[in-house]
Amino acid sequence: MATVLPVYPTTRRNVELLLVLLAVVIAGGAWAVVGLTIDGALPPNFFAYAGGLGGLAVLLHLVLRWRAKHADPLLLPVATLLNGIGLVMIHRLDEALDTSSASRQFLWSALGIIAAGVVLVFVRDHRILRRYTWTAAVAGLVLLLLPMVPGLGRTVNGARIWIGLAGFTFQPGELAKICLAIFFAGYLVVHRDALSLTGRKVLFLQLPRARDLGPILLAWVASIGILVLQRDLGTSLLFFGLFVAVLYVSTERVSWIVLGLLMFSAAAVFAARTMGHVEARVDIWLHPFTAENRTGSSFQLVQGLYGMANGGLLGTGLGEGRPQTVPYANSDFIYSSLGEELGLVGLFAVLILYVVLVERGMRTAIGVRDGFGKLLAAGLAFSVTLQVFVVVGGVTRVIPLTGLTMPFLAAGGSSLVSNWIVVALLLRVSDLARRPAAEVRNGPDGDTGATQAVRIP
Amino acid sequence: MNRPLRRLSLVVAFLFFALFASTTWIQFLRADQLNAMPGNSRQLYAEFGRERGAILVDGGAAIASSVKSDDQYDRLRTYAAGQLYAPVTGYYSLRYGTSGIERAENDVLAGSADELFYRNLSSLLTGEQPKGASVTLTLRPKVQQAAWDALDGRKGAVVALDPDTGDILAMVSSPSYDPNTLATHDGDAEAQSWKSLNADEDDPLINRATGSLYPPGSTFKLVTAAAALESGDYTADTQLDGPQELALPQTSNTLKNDEGTACGPGDKVSLADALKISCNTAFGSLGLKLGADTIESQAAKFGFGQSLSIPTSVATSRYPTGDAVAGPLLAYSAIGQGSDVATPLQVAMLSAGIANDGVVMKPNLIANVRDSDSADVIEEPAPEELGRAVSSGTAKTLQQMMELVVSSGTGTRAQIDGATVGGKTGTAQHGAGLPPYAWFTSFAEKGGKKVAVAVVIEDGGSTESAYGGRLSAPVAKTVMEAALDG
Numbered sequence: 052m053a054t055v056l057p058v059y060p061t062t063r064r065n066v067e068l069l070l071v072l073l074a075v076v077i078a079g080g081a082w083a084v085v086g087l088t089i090d091g092a093l094p095p096n097f098f099a100y101a102g103g104l105g106g107l108a109v110l111l112h113l114v115l116r117w118r119a120k121h122a123d124p125l126l127l128p129v130a131t132l133l134n135g136i137g138l139v140m141i142h143r144l145d146e147a148l149d150t151s152s153a154s155r156q157f158l159w160s161a162l163g164i165i166a167a168g169v170v171l172v173f174v175r176d177h178r179i180l181r182r183y184t185w186t187a188a189v190a191g192l193v194l195l196l197l198p199m200v201p202g203l204g205r206t207v208n209g210a211r212i213w214i215g216l217a218g219f220t221f222q223p224g225e226l227a228k229i230c231l232a233i234f235f236a237g238y239l240v241v242h243r244d245a246l247s248l249t250g251r252k253v254l255f256l257q258l259p260r261a262r263d264l265g266p267i268l269l270a271w272v273a274s275i276g277i278l279v280l281q282r283d284l285g286t287s288l289l290f291f292g293l294f295v296a297v298l299y300v301s302t303e304r305v306s307w308i309v310l311g312l313l314m315f316s317a318a319a320v321f322a323a324r325t326m327g328h329v330e331a332r333v334d335i336w337l338h339p340f341t342a343e344n345r346t347g348s349s350f351q352l353v354q355g356l357y358g359m360a361n362g363g364l365l366g367t368g369l370g371e372g373r374p375q376t377v378p379y380a381n382s383d384f385i386y387s388s389l390g391e392e393l394g395l396v397g398l399f400a401v402l403i404l405y406v407v408l409v410e411r412g413m414r415t416a417i418g419v420r421d422g423f424g425k426l427l428a429a430g431l432a433f434s435v436t437l438q439v440f441v442v443v444g445g446v447t448r449v450i451p452l453t454g455l456t457m458p459f460l461a462a463g464g465s466s467l468v469s470n471w472i473v474v475a476l477l478l479r480v481s482d483l484a485r486r487p488a489a490e491v492r493n494g495p496d497g498d499t500g501a502t503q504a505v506r507i508p
Numbered sequence: 509m510n511r512p513l514r515r516l517s518l519v520v521a522f523l524f525f526a527l528f529a530s531t532t533w534i535q536f537l538r539a540d541q542l543n544a545m546p547g548n549s550r551q552l553y554a555e556f557g558r559e560r561g562a563i564l565v566d567g568g569a570a571i572a573s574s575v576k577s578d579d580q581y582d583r584l585r586t587y588a589a590g591q592l593y594a595p596v597t598g599y600y601s602l603r604y605g606t607s608g609i610e611r612a613e614n615d616v617l618a619g620s621a622d623e624l625f626y627r628n629l630s631s632l633l634t635g636e637q638p639k640g641a642s643v644t645l646t647l648r649p650k651v652q653q654a655a656w657d658a659l660d661g662r663k664g665a666v667v668a669l670d671p672d673t674g675d676i677l678a679m680v681s682s683p684s685y686d687p688n689t690l691a692t693h694d695g696d697a698e699a700q701s702w703k704s705l706n707a708d709e710d711d712p713l714i715n716r717a718t719g720s721l722y723p724p725g726s727t728f729k730l731v732t733a734a735a736a737l738e739s740g741d742y743t744a745d746t747q748l749d750g751p752q753e754l755a756l757p758q759t760s761n762t763l764k765n766d767e768g769t770a771c772g773p774g775d776k777v778s779l780a781d782a783l784k785i786s787c788n789t790a791f792g793s794l795g796l797k798l799g800a801d802t803i804e805s806q807a808a809k810f811g812f813g814q815s816l817s818i819p820t821s822v823a824t825s826r827y828p829t830g831d832a833v834a835g836p837l838l839a840y841s842a843i844g845q846g847s848d849v850a851t852p853l854q855v856a857m858l859s860a861g862i863a864n865d866g867v868v869m870k871p872n873l874i875a876n877v878r879d880s881d882s883a884d885v886i887e888e889p890a891p892e893e894l895g896r897a898v899s900s901g902t903a904k905t906l907q908q909m910m911e912l913v914v915s916s917g918t919g920t921r922a923q924i925d926g927a928t929v930g931g932k933t934g935t936a937q938h939g940a941g942l943p944p945y946a947w948f949t950s951f952a953e954k955g956g957k958k959v960a961v962a963v964v965i966e967d968g969g970s971t972e973s974a975y976g977g978r979l980s981a982p983v984a985k986t987v988m989e990a991a992l993d994g
Contacts, residue, residue, distance in 0.1 A: 296516055296519075299512055299515075299516065300509055300512045300513055300516055301509065301512075303509070303511065303512045340545070345547060346547070356534055356542055357542055357543075357545070357548045357549075357550050357551075358550065359531070359534045359535050359539075359542075360534060360535065360538065360539040360540075360541075360542030360543050361539075361543065361550045361551070361554070362535060363535055363536070363539050364535065364536060372550075373550055373553060376549065376550065390531065390534075390535055394535065395531060395532060395535040395536055398531050398535070399528065399531070402524060402527055402528060402531070405524070406524050409520055409524075410517070410520075413513060413516070413517045413520065416513050417510050417513050417514070422509060425509050425513065426509075429513055429516060432520075433516065433520065436520045436523055436524070437523075439524075439527070440523045440524075440526070440527060443527045443530075443531070444526065444527060444530070447527065447530035447531055447533070447534055448530065448534075449526055449527070449530045
């Protein structure tokens with residue numbers, strides 16, 4: 052046996068601080084550009100805004116130094132920058148539309164960052180969450196069903212995914228996403244053997260046993276339920292995609308993916324054929340430019356495409372385009388708004404920020420040594436991917452438009468808070484993943500085997 | 509669980525790759541196509557917000573310019589002289605698009621032309637809207653005004669050319685319209701104006717000088733005469749058959765002279781005299797002898813059958829072919845009736861080619877294109893030959909014959925003191941009982957200055973007598989005087 056020398060890797064917290072400050076400088080600079088372009092002067096709330104965002108991000112950074120000093124140093128700066136860019140675009144659209152969404156978004160940003168801090172302080176080890184597997188399941192379902200409660204639920208643009216309480220509206224589905232990620236991770240880490248090792252092999256597919264089909268059927272039924280009852284294509288897709296991905300990671304069986312895709316395709320085709328609003332979405336997706344659609348049902352999509360085309364390679368510059376022409380330019384279509392003013396170059400930068408965010412999440416999943424942490428990190432990272440894919444794919448006509456929010460960018464409080472919590476959880480898992488090995492050995496879920504090959508920097 | 513995690517990462521990579529690809533597809537590969545979509549209001553807003561280049565006339569006065577406006581479009585297109593230049597400038601409308609020079613030179617005026625790319629590079633980087641270049645026309649305000657005043661509201665058109673260069677010195681079409689009423693940002697007023705202009709039976713939106721095809725009437729006898737002289741078998745003195753009525757082949761119809769008399773003693777008349785008094789039967793019989801092919805190829809040398817862009821588009825003047833010139837119709841076509849059609853510009857090119865010793869210059873409206881900021885000349889079209897229509901000798905003979913028309917023939921009203929003036933009248937029938945089109949095409953020279961003019965007036969009064977000489981020659985005279993003075 053070789054002698055193991057304790058290695059104390061650098062925590063990279065200083066790098067993180069530097070990057071956070073850089074993110075604040077970029078976002079603050081953009082905020083200033085909007086003011087200078089539209090009003091010819093520095094926005095009056097410039098210092099409050101830049102200082103506020105910077106202060107909150109540094110606060111979370113200090114929490115990390117205190118409670119998770121080995122956490123991944125890229126997650127916080129990336130999330131801060133995305134949040135800042137979103138605020139800038141929302142503010143810029145406020146200027147054009149004479150609304151005041153940015154101040155509310157700023158408040159929610161503060162709330163989100165504080166929530167992330169709270170999670171980091173109180174959840175000192177993500178493995179604690181495993182104890183709440185079934186609690187999370189129940190919480191997730193309740194949150195998903197909340198909009199169906201008469202008097203509490205609100206229908207916005209045909210989708211019943213909101214609740215209204217004391218003048219505030221909230222999308223509980225956003226938080227349900229986290230609860231379900233915890234539940235999936237907790238459930239599957241326990242049942243992975245039953246799901247992966249049993250069953251008959253047909254051709255190259257290891258088919259699961261009928262009784263093990265239960266969970267995937269449940270997830271399927273639940274997501275169809277969301278689709279039918281709440282008319283929410285996006286959440287249904289996100290929920291099911293998340294489940295299939297985590298299922299695959301835990302069982303390493305491609306058969307689950309094939310089954311999942313088949314079932315989802317069947318449901319999707321059925322929905323497209325029978326449900327009016329889904330059918331309409333598909334028609335908009337396939338034929339947005341017909342004279343009738345262009346000015347009617349696909350007006351939003353087409354205006355978004357015009358905006359992006361108008362931006363071209365380098366964009367019109369902040370404040371120089373007409374993103375306000377697109378309905379919901381600061382939420383559903385913030386991607387095309389950014390595309391118009393920042394150009395292809397700007398959108399690539401934004402997409403790369405997401406790639407980095409997700410990549411750090413996947414890296415965390417690979418790095419952490421407990422199965423629950425792996426599944427949780429992978430689930431959360433993949434949910435961010437799916438959300439970006441569904442939104443951007445909808446705006447850019449890869450898939451039909453569905454209703455999901457662009458993580459961190461889009462106007463919307465529930466999404467912002469829940470995504471900050473997602474980042475907090477990823478930070479928490481990554482702290483363990485990157486912590487020197489000696490401390491981990493004694494962990495309750497010390498996984499053996501493949502993960503040992505991963506060298507901690 | 510790391511192997512599936514790595515595979516899942518590949519799925520993530522694939523999903524993001526699809527987004528990178530779709531975004532590139534929209535913002536780079538398909539951007540031009542999307543920008544050009546009908547109803548893409550962004551492009552309209554952008555275009556209307558840009559500082560569009562001015563359209564100037566010779567001497568530097570702006571006849572179309574973009575002024576600041578306080579509405580959502582930032583700038584308003586304004587036409588200083590209203591309907592005087594409208595047929596040339598065209599309109600620039602948010603809803604109804606563009607016409608005339610506004611359309612033909614849109615790239616340059618809007619600043620999106622390729623030749624402006626390097627000049628606009630800095631604005632690309634600074635994010636400033638690129639400025640359009642200004643376009644100076646060859647039109648001379650004095651000549652244009654004279655032509656407009658001389659037409660005096662009558663339906664018709666006037667074109668004045670510099671025979672040596674092809675520069676268009678005046679181009680008037682009447683009735684005209686005020687393009688300001690279409691450029692307005694008041695959508696209702698714009699629609700109202702558009703509706704009433706389109707409903708107007710007089711078609712004010714048409715530039716009659718280049719867009720209307722008229723039977724050229726007797727002005728076409730210049731082409732027939734040119735064909736005869738060029739054949740080498742005829743001179744100005746060759747005697748032609750000029751009876752009171754000309755029997756036409758394959759029919760019992762006859763071709764008559766306007767005056768109802770023979771053109772000369774013994775039914776004979778010289779080519780020069782036939783042109784002077786515009787003898788139908790002499791040119792009809794001449795045409796029958798020359799044949800359709802000869803006349804057609806001569807007409808083509810003057811520009812018939814060629815599509816021109818000056819750079820606004822010009823309707824193609826045509827000498828008929830095939831059945832349309834068979835049998836008796838050949839005689840009609842030789843005197844500019846039958847199926848012959850010509851634009852006033854083409855009729856002006858006849859005189860211009862003859863005045864320029866037989867070489868027809870390509871007509872042109874653009875003097876130069878200048879950068880708005882530096883006033884650097886970006887483009888300056890050089891005079892271009894369309895081709896040689898007749899030999900220099902033939903041209904000289906034709907000039908003398910046309911001078912005879914003005915000195916003692918049907919065109920005496922075009923005489924100008926101290927100037928050499930040649931011309932040809934025309935009175936074109938275009939339907940039984942309808943007032944004929946009164947034509948006059950001419951050239952004048954004085955102290956080295958030259959000009960060629962064509963005038964058409966649609967309401968030729970009654971169907972009697974030679975109206976081209978009475979109605980249109982005085983208009984041509986006024987225009988030529990203005991050109992020679994300036």
